[in-house]
Amino acid sequence: MTHDTTRAERPPTAVVVTSTSTLSWRWPLIAVTLVYSFIVGGLRTFTPASNVAIFGTGAIFLAIALFRPPKRVPPPRSLERRGIMAWTIMLGVFSVQEIANDLLGSSYAHPTLSILMTPILDHQLFRAVAVFVWIAVGVELLRR
Numbered sequence: 001m002t003h004d005t006t007r008a009e010r011p012p013t014a015v016v017v018t019s020t021s022t023l024s025w026r027w028p029l030i031a032v033t034l035v036y037s038f039i040v041g042g043l044r045t046f047t048p049a050s051n052v053a054i055f056g057t058g059a060i061f062l063a064i065a066l067f068r069p070p071k072r073v074p075p076p077r078s079l080e081r082r083g084i085m086a087w088t089i090m091l092g093v094f095s096v097q098e099i100a101n102d103l104l105g106s107s108y109a110h111p112t113l114s115i116l117m118t119p120i121l122d123h124q125l126f127r128a129v130a131v132f133v134w135i136a137v138g139v140e141l142l143r144r
Contacts, residue, residue, distance in 0.1 A: 035134050041128025045121070061138050073143045 001046075040057075043050040062072070104110040120126050 037132035037135065038124075038128045041124045041126075042129045045077075057135065057138075061142060065142055071128060072144055075144075 040053045041052065043053060098112055101110040101112045106112045106115060108115065121130060
């Protein structure tokens with residue numbers, strides 16, 4: 001009895017299968033989101049138009065989450081304790097700093113995050129990027 005040594009056993013390879021319907025909608029949605037972000041980023045802050053744009057986007061995400069949630073991404077099998085501690089410490093330090101500076105009067109001597117971000121968000125490009133990132137994070141949160 002002879003063995004065929006030319007055909008070694010190979011481990012199975014993972015094949016990622018994505019539906020074509022998901023792929024066909026991904027890039028047009030990204031393009032629409034980019035255009036929408038630049039339109040919203042061009043609006044003056046705290047105007048009725050900007051408020052409607054932001055609250056409208058949030059309402060759409062809320063409606064999707066409540067009535068037609070997307071397919072969920074499975075949660076990780078385990079979380080690393082180090083990562084949990086790092087995020088907890090960062091969130092705690094940020095929260096204490098925000099509360100303390102707000103109680104001290106939210107001035108340039110004791111700036112809150114909104115005061116620190118104002119010079120950056122005065123520019124349309126940065127506001128558009130912020131809106132795009134906000135929407136992208138919202139999409140990922142919908143999938144969790």
